[in-house]
Amino acid sequence: MTRPLTIAICVGEASGDLLGAHLIRAIKTRRPDAEFVGIGGERMKAEGFHSLYDQEKLAVRGFVEVVRRLPEILKIRKGIIRDLTALRPDVFVGIDAPDFNLGVAEKLKKAGIPTIHYVSPSVWAWRPERVNTIVHQVNRVLCLFPMEPQLYINAGGKAEFVGHPMAQTMPLEDDKTAARAKLGINPPSALFAILPGSQIREVDSMAPVFLQTALLLLKRYPDAQFILPTATEATRQRIGEILARPEFAKLPLTLVHKQADTVCTAADVVMVTSGTATLEVALCKRPMVISYKISALTYAYVKRKVNVQHVGLPNILLEKSAVPELLQHDAVPEKLAAAVADWYDHPEKIAAVQQDFRQLHLLLKKDTAALAAQAVLEEAKAV
CATH class of the missing domain: 3.40.50.2000 (Glycogen Phosphorylase B;)
Known part of the structure; x- marks a missing residue:
């Protein structure tokens, strides 16, 4: 047989x-x-x-x-x-x-x-x-x-x-209105998304920086709202602990479990930790600021071993600095807030990068x- x-x-x-x-x-x-x-x-x-x-x-x-x-x-x-x-x-x-x-x-x-x-x-x-x-x-x-x-x-x-399977499953055309309706959010002004990472060590490193950035953005845009998708129950709990700090008590932020693609599509601009999530944001056709912070010793070692000019997948794949990358000593709230505001205040820049992201989507699909x-x-x- x-x-x-x-x-x-x-x-x-x-x-x-x-x-x-x-x-x-x-x-x-x-x-x-x-x-x-x-x-x-x-x-x-x-x-x-x-x-x-x-x-x-x-x-x-x-x-x-x-x-x-x-x-x-x-x-x-x-x-x-x-x-x-x-x-x-x-x-x-x-x-x-x-x-x-x-x-x-x-x-x-x-x-x-x-x-x-x-x-x-x-x-x-x-x-x-x-x-x-x-x-x-x-x-x-x-x-x-x-x-x-x-x-x-x-x-x-x-x-x-x-x-890339994400390019096959995600829609080529984004629909911000539908995404906001799905999340039950209708902000009077700006909506900024925060993606601090899917691992606890990333959350510990990046969530406080992104949330401090949100406080600075709130001074600039008083009606702004923020939304943060959590990848796991463990990261949701850790972010809850960080949000319990007095400095973040009045931050208008909504936590959502998973649904990162819907959150990114709903947002005006996204703050994202370097990793696969940056590609997901690009496929949602959203402008982003990529950031990352690791220990000085690890960074010195990695810098000698890394073989590319950029760390963000959208920039690597497009072979240009399509979106800003603020890493290590540049990963500070003041610089992040300025980069996010530069996107929000210049819709023509957003339109141009969205066109880049559509071409990238077609390439990977x-x-x-x-x-x-x-x-x-x-x-x-x-x-």
């Missing part, structure tokens, strides 16, 4: 689970007989995926948490390598989580199993020498950004641009899941 097409997938966190679910669905439209196994979350399980280990055990963030959980994570990695080597799937797909998945892929590739890494690490910005290692660990890399494939090709690897499915089936020799 012929064994059904077997595709192994491994994800480390919720974003990977979503990509994995979309990939499974796209493969099933072409190969309904395919079976899926590995490590996945609830969305993938809903598509018929069989998870051999608890995906939540891999979803750890922060140095201390990783060190504490390292023995368990290494045990899972050893187990999944053993299980998949014995099963011999037609292809292995590691989705993001490069620290975990690339080690698994390397072992499986040596055992003769084709391997794919889906979502390139930021090799164009940080430690570009990793490209030379990755091309030996996997047969193919699926990239979300258009500048990435050539880096792998130059190193003798195989890679392709499949588009592809049928990501279908393109990824085609690549997976090719590596599995199932097309």
